[in-house]
Amino acid sequence: MPSNPPNLRVAVVGLGFVGLPLSLSYWQAGADVLGAEIDPRLRAELSQGISHHLEEDDGKPISAILKDALASGRYQLLASAAEATAQADATIVTVGIPHGPSGLDLGPLRAALAEVASAAPRGHLIILRSTVPPGTTRRDLYDLLQARGRSVGEDVFVAYCPERIAEGRAFQEFRGMPVILGAFDPASEARARSVIERVTHAGVATSDSVEAVELSKVIENVQRDVNIAIAQELARTCEAGGIDVFEVIRLANTHSRVHLLEPGPGVGGFCLPLALSYFLPFAQEHAVATPTLLAARSTNAKVPPLLAARALEQARPLAGGRPPRIAVFGLAMKDFSNDARLSPAVEVCEHLIAEGAEVRAVDPAVPLQFSFQGQDPAWAVEGAHALLLLSRQEGLLTWLEDLSPLRTMHQGALIVDARNWLKDGAQELKPLGLGYWKI
Ligand SMILES: NC(=O)c1ccc[n+]([C@@H]2O[C@H](COP(=O)([O-])OP(=O)(O)OC[C@H]3O[C@@H](n4cnc5c(N)ncnc54)[C@H](O)[C@@H]3O)[C@@H](O)[C@H]2O)c1
Numbered sequence: 001m002p003s004n005p006p007n008l009r010v011a012v013v014g015l016g017f018v019g020l021p022l023s024l025s026y027w028q029a030g031a032d033v034l035g036a037e038i039d040p041r042l043r044a045e046l047s048q049g050i051s052h053h054l055e056e057d058d059g060k061p062i063s064a065i066l067k068d069a070l071a072s073g074r075y076q077l078l079a080s081a082a083e084a085t086a087q088a089d090a091t092i093v094t095v096g097i098p099h100g101p102s103g104l105d106l107g108p109l110r111a112a113l114a115e116v117a118s119a120a121p122r123g124h125l126i127i128l129r130s131t132v133p134p135g136t137t138r139r140d141l142y143d144l145l146q147a148r149g150r151s152v153g154e155d156v157f158v159a160y161c162p163e164r165i166a167e168g169r170a171f172q173e174f175r176g177m178p179v180i181l182g183a184f185d186p187a188s189e190a191r192a193r194s195v196i197e198r199v200t201h202a203g204v205a206t207s208d209s210v211e212a213v214e215l216s217k218v219i220e221n222v223q224r225d226v227n228i229a230i231a232q233e234l235a236r237t238c239e240a241g242g243i244d245v246f247e248v249i250r251l252a253n254t255h256s257r258v259h260l261l262e263p264g265p266g267v268g269g270f271c272l273p274l275a276l277s278y279f280l281p282f283a284q285e286h287a288v289a290t291p292t293l294l295a296a297r298s299t300n301a302k303v304p305p306l307l308a309a310r311a312l313e314q315a316r317p318l319a320g321g322r323p324p325r326i327a328v329f330g331l332a333m334k335d336f337s338n339d340a341r342l343s344p345a346v347e348v349c350e351h352l353i354a355e356g357a358e359v360r361a362v363d364p365a366v367p368l369q370f371s372f373q374g375q376d377p378a379w380a381v382e383g384a385h386a387l388l389l390l391s392r393q394e395g396l397l398t399w400l401e402d403l404s405p406l407r408t409m410h411q412g413a414l415i416v417d418a419r420n421w422l423k424d425g426a427q428e429l430k431p432l433g434l435g436y437w438k439i
Contacts, residue, residue: 011084019094021170034084057171082119153185159192162217178203182213221275229296235263265418266303266344268333308351314414315385327384328361330391345390364395
């Protein structure tokens with residue numbers, strides 16, 4: 001009797017927004033999965049089947065998929081990347097690069113790569129999936145392995161395959177979004193393609209220039225930042241000219257080669273606002289000026305203070321010398337997300353507080369973590385002199401289906417709608433004695 005080939009064993013290092021659904025996608029695809037997560041609090045939650053992410057697959061929430069995976073015996077949670085790597089055929093690294101006051105901090109990613117590199121058994125494949133400044137895979141993985149006497153392409157294999165999913169559609173996009181893959185040698189490319197294709201069924205575009213793949217991922221994010229800046233500048237122009245920006249965008253997008261994005265409260269999350277800090281060092285190293293990209297970043301960075309100023313302008317006179325009370329709906333960095341990292345909505349709240357306002361913010365998807373955050377929309381709007389609609393969430397959409405709860409707001413209060421949430425807001429709010437301003 002021929003014996004079955006051993007099952008693919010995949011280690012996934014970092015079980016965050018990308019790593020958790022990716023590791024579960026490998027489990028769904030039949031692989032044995034070793035998930036390594038360094039954060040003990042997150043690991044403890046995951047071991048009980050708890051995840052705050054709003055991902056789902058075929059109607060099944062990520063926490064239910066996680067529980068099934070844990071119960072199957074084919075999905076293990078570990079604290080150590082080295083331990084996971086040592087037991088696996090391939091390791092996928094999804095550790096992020098935090099951004100502090102002095103710029104990008106590659107420390108955690110380098111530490112994870114060093115751990116994986118030292119534990120990789122003979123024949124092991126390492127795929128880096130994090131977004132990185134160009135040159136990182138070569139310097140922090142390839143050179144590191146070679147310096148330790150490992151021969152890349154012979155006894156250990158390396159590839160770079162950046163993640164392109166959007167939060168909220170992770171399971172669908174791991175399967176259905178084409179990926180780009182770079183490797184330093186054909187053997188690494190072939191091995192990485194086979195591991196990637198275990199989950200991704202949408203095409204793999206390969207390159208023998210790993211730096212081209214790294215730069216390609218970075219410019220994908222930068223391009224979105226620039227496109228959002230175009231939408232913001234269009235919004236300011238339309239407002240001044242008395243035209244509805246969303247109508248302009250609807251019409252322009254009927255052209256098959258035009259794809260304008262919509263304006264919003266700003267650009268958030270770990271990917272887009274930081275994209276330029278991945279790109280600039282490379283451009284500067286080669287003495288290339290990028291004025292358009294810098295201008296776009298600065299346009300987007302100005303939106304949260306603009307929204308705070310609009311709300312305060314209306315709220316202050318209503319508050320009659322007392323601190324104005326401002327309600328905020330939605331703290332996530334985008335609609336229908338639990339991710340509040342670098343969220344423009346949080347930045348708006350911080351501006352308001354710095355200007356002396358009392359902020360009451362609600363977001364049912366974002367775990368309680370801010371001093372100004374509560375759980376009850378009625379608490380937030382009661383007596384408020386302004387309400388900012390900053391990111392949509394299912395619970396808040398339902399709550400605002402009927403606008404009558406807004407009667408408890410201060411007469412004359414302004415609703416600042418940064419998401420085109422209330423399409424006919426001006427008409428609907430007039431009977432309640434409330435003003436309306438749409439971005
Ligand atoms: N979030 C997204 O939608 C998205 C989309 C595309 C690309 N990316 C990129 O993917 C990467 C990961 O992003 P994320 O949002 O999942 O980040 P994240 O911070 O949510 O997850 C990273 C996880 O790695 C863990 N970690 C750090 N060092 C570790 C180590 N040595 N061993 C084990 N675990 C370790 C952290 O504790 C954290 O939980 C980033 O480079 C990001 O830019 C993210």
